[in-house]
């Protein structure tokens with residue numbers, strides 16, 4: 001069926017719509033630049049309710065398997081691609097890209113000029129978009145988006161592994177790879193829905209990890225006091241949304257980037273080692289540098305392309321934060337050592353080692 005992608009600025013792109021429902025699909029449109037990793041992107045809860053444009057022009061060629069999901073189902077609202085192949089080839093693949101999204105009733109609009117769409121987003125900023133079978137709309141795409149974070153979080157605590165170090169993983173929509181990164185390092189992990197953070201004390205964890213998650217971190221302002229208490233009490237790692245929430249809870253401010261960082265080759269500078277490494281990223285919001293001035297936080301990492309903050313440390317507490325994704329999936333594993341550094345902070349606090 002012929003389909004149309006309408007952007008907030010009035011531009012319209014024509015393509016082929018697969019499994020579009022009679023309802024128009026509305027959401028924030030963002031783009032991902034990695035050449036592979038589409039399955040992880042589809043299932044990353046941080047993309048909840050977003051319409052994702054894949055810049056790589058051929059999507060689906062290695063199908064969808066049962067092990068690379070980052071959560072139990074696709075989270076994106078819709079996808080925009082150039083060519084979507086049904087002919088996949090991979091020994092682990094179980095479905096084609098189309099079959100998988102059809103199963104979950106998620107629309108694909110393909111044969112869209114994705115280069116033109118991405119250029120538009122880069123100049124204008126991420127916008128609201130509507131995908132529909134109608135060539136003209138009576139109203140502009142709505143800029144009111146659902147608060148995804150309340151939809152992606154489980155309602156109970158769950159414990160995995162039986163390692164010696166016990167980590168409370170505060171769930172704002174965590175990616176499975178964050179959990180496996182801790183389990184692979186011999187930790188016992190209890191996932192704690194953010195609404196149940198008051199139960200962390202009972203767990204007596206050795207450390208806390210604040211996860212990634214969708215939406216504007218400011219929407220969680222009711223939790224800032226509680227987050228500050230938790231972070232002040234345990235060695236902590238914050239990843240992406242978790243990093244932003246730590247910054248806000250300690251008095252810094254965040255803002256929205258023009259079009260965000262979403263891809264697998266984002267270069268980051270580490271002020272501690274004076275080294276650059278490649279990272280996987282997926283975020284729109286960033287911590288404002290000047291807002292750190294009156295806080296006890298300082299910049300540890302920054303993005304080489306636009307100088308934005310990519311991670312923080314605390315002047316006296318064992319706290320480390322990363323705006324990028326050390327668990328990768330998709331993307332390079334160059335920053336996996338962030339988990340090791342966090343577990344060293346945990347070991348020092350436990351008295352297992354003297355200092356990092």
Ligand SMILES: NC(=O)CC[C@H](N)C(=O)O
Nearest residue numbers: 212213215240241284285
């Ligand atoms: N991956 C994430 O945790 C994303 C954080 C936040 N939702 C943002 O877009 O900036």
